[in-house]
Amino acid sequence: MTQNIDNNISLFERAKRVIPGGVNSPVRAFKAVGGTPRFIKRAHGAYFWDANDQRYIDYIGSWGPMILGHGHPAVVKAVQDAVLEGFSFGAPTEREVELAEEILRLVPSMDMVRLVSSGTEAAMSAIRLARGATGRSKLIKFEGCYHGHADALLVKAGSGLATFGNATSAGVPPEVVQHTLVLEYNNLQQLEEAFALHGRELACLMIEPIAGNMNFVRASVPFIKRCRELCTQYGALLVFDEVMTGFRVALGGAQSVYARDIPGFEPDMTVMGKVIGGGMPLAAFGAKRAVMELMAPQGPVYQAGTLSGNPVATACGLATLREIQKPGFYEDLSRKTRALSQGLTAAAAAAGVPFSADSEGGMFGFFLFDALPQNYARVMTTDSARFNKVFHGLLDRGVYIAPALYEAGFVSAAHTDDDIAGTVAVAAEVFKSL
Numbered sequence: 001m002t003q004n005i006d007n008n009i010s011l012f013e014r015a016k017r018v019i020p021g022g023v024n025s026p027v028r029a030f031k032a033v034g035g036t037p038r039f040i041k042r043a044h045g046a047y048f049w050d051a052n053d054q055r056y057i058d059y060i061g062s063w064g065p066m067i068l069g070h071g072h073p074a075v076v077k078a079v080q081d082a083v084l085e086g087f088s089f090g091a092p093t094e095r096e097v098e099l100a101e102e103i104l105r106l107v108p109s110m111d112m113v114r115l116v117s118s119g120t121e122a123a124m125s126a127i128r129l130a131r132g133a134t135g136r137s138k139l140i141k142f143e144g145c146y147h148g149h150a151d152a153l154l155v156k157a158g159s160g161l162a163t164f165g166n167a168t169s170a171g172v173p174p175e176v177v178q179h180t181l182v183l184e185y186n187n188l189q190q191l192e193e194a195f196a197l198h199g200r201e202l203a204c205l206m207i208e209p210i211a212g213n214m215n216f217v218r219a220s221v222p223f224i225k226r227c228r229e230l231c232t233q234y235g236a237l238l239v240f241d242e243v244m245t246g247f248r249v250a251l252g253g254a255q256s257v258y259a260r261d262i263p264g265f266e267p268d269m270t271v272m273g274k275v276i277g278g279g280m281p282l283a284a285f286g287a288k289r290a291v292m293e294l295m296a297p298q299g300p301v302y303q304a305g306t307l308s309g310n311p312v313a314t315a316c317g318l319a320t321l322r323e324i325q326k327p328g329f330y331e332d333l334s335r336k337t338r339a340l341s342q343g344l345t346a347a348a349a350a351a352g353v354p355f356s357a358d359s360e361g362g363m364f365g366f367f368l369f370d371a372l373p374q375n376y377a378r379v380m381t382t383d384s385a386r387f388n389k390v391f392h393g394l395l396d397r398g399v400y401i402a403p404a405l406y407e408a409g410f411v412s413a414a415h416t417d418d419d420i421a422g423t424v425a426v427a428a429e430v431f432k433s434l
C-alpha cells in the first residue's frame with residue numbers, strides 16, 4: 001500500500017462509532033481472522049477495489065449471488081430499465097410472475113413459490129408453512145448448517161437426543177428453541193434415533209444439502225436418501241435450504257445433483273436466495289401446490305412483505321437466471337472451479353501442507369487437513385492460526401477469500417483461466433511461507 005493513510009482503517013473507525021462492530025453483518029468484521037475489513041468501493045467482473053484502490057480477485061461474490069461476476073452488462077441494463085419504471089409499487093407486477101415461472105421451470109420439485117427479500121425470511125416462512133401444513137411443532141436441523149437468523153434456527157445441539165437445542169444467540173428465549181432438534185451432519189445413527197423418538201411430532205427436517213456455512217461439506221448420498229425415506233415414512237417435510245446451492249452448484253440446484261444418484265429424488269420444500277436475486281435482495285420458498293396453497297391469502301399460514309417481489313430485484317434476478325441458462329455455462333464454471341481446487345491442492349502438496357479441497361459447480365471449499373471433513377465438529381478442529389496466515393497471505397497478495405474458515409468460496413463466470421492460475425501461483429507462495 002502506497003498511501004500514508006489507510007482508508008480502510010479510517011473508515012472502519014468511523015463505522016464502529018455508528019454501526020455495531022462497524023458492520024451490518026457479523027462475518028464482514030474480520031473478527032475471526034484479525035486485521036481491518038476492506039471497505040469496497042467498486043467492483044467489475046471478477047474483481048473489486050477497496051478504499052485504498054487496491055484490487056482483489058473476489059472469491060466471495062457477495063457470499064454467493066454474483067455468479068456472473070460484477071456488473072454483467074445484461075444485468076446492469078435490466079436493472080437500469082427497471083429503475084426507470086419505478087422502484088416499488090406494493091402491487092403485483094408481471095415480472096414477479098415471470099420470475100416465479102422461470103424458477104419453477106428450472107427446479108421442478110416445486111409447483112409454486114413465494115418471493116421474499118432474504119434467505120432468513122424464506123427459511124423462517126418455510127418452517128411456519130411446514131408447521132401449518134403438518135399441524136406439528138418440532139423440527140430437525142443439523143449442526144453447522146445455517147438457515148438465516150430466525151429465532152427457532154439459532155440453535156446448537158442440546159445434551160442428548162431426548163433434549164432439544166440451546167439458543168446460540170442472546171435474546172432467543174429457551175421456549176422458542178425447545179422444538180428444534182439439532183443433529184450431527186452425516187450421522188445416520190443419530191438420524192434414525194431422532195426419528196424413532198420424535199418422528200410423529202416432526203413438522204420438517206431442514207438441511208443444507210451441500211453445506212456452505214461450515215466451509216464446504218457434502219451430505220453423503222446415503223444420508224440424503226435416508227432423510228428422504230424417514231421424512232416420507234413419518235409424514236415430515238424434507239426442506240432443502242438451497243439459498244446458497246440453488247443455481248450455484250448446478251442449474252437445478254443441489255437437489256438435481258442428488259437426483260443423479262437417487263432416482264426420482266425430490267425434497268418437499270425448497271428455500272432459495274442469493275443467486276436468484278443476482279445481488280439484489282430477493283429470496284423464495286416453494287413446494288407442491290397443495291402445500292403452497294396453505295399460504296395467505298389462500299390459506300391460513302400468514303406471511304407478507306412490503307418489498308417482496310420488488311420490481312428492481314426481480315429484474316436483476318431474471319436477467320441473471322437468463323444468463324446462467326446459456327449452453328455450457330455450468331460446464332465452464334465447474335471446470336474453472338475444479339481447476340482452482342485442484343491447483344490449490346497441488347500447490348499445498350508441493351509445499352508439504354496438509355490440504356484437501358472439494359467443489360461442485362461454482363462453489364468450493366478447502367481444508368488444512370489431509371481428508372475432507374464430514375461434519376461441523378471436524379471442520380472446527382482446523383488450526384485457525386494457520387488458516388488466518390493463509391487468509392492474510394492471500395489478501396496481501398490481492399486474493400480475497402472468506403474471512404473465516406467455516407465459509408465456502410465462489411467462482412463466477414467472470415473469473416478467467418488466468419485469474420485462477422494467478423490465484424494458484426499466489427497460494428503456492430503463501431503455502432511455502434507457512
Ligand SMILES: *Cc1c(COP(=O)(O)O)cnc(C)c1O
Pocket residue numbers: 117118119120121123146147148149208212213241242243244273274283
Ligand atoms: C445465506 C444463507 C441464508 C440466509 O440468507 P440471508 O439472505 O443472508 O438472510 C440461509 N440459508 C443458507 C444456506 C444461506 O447460505
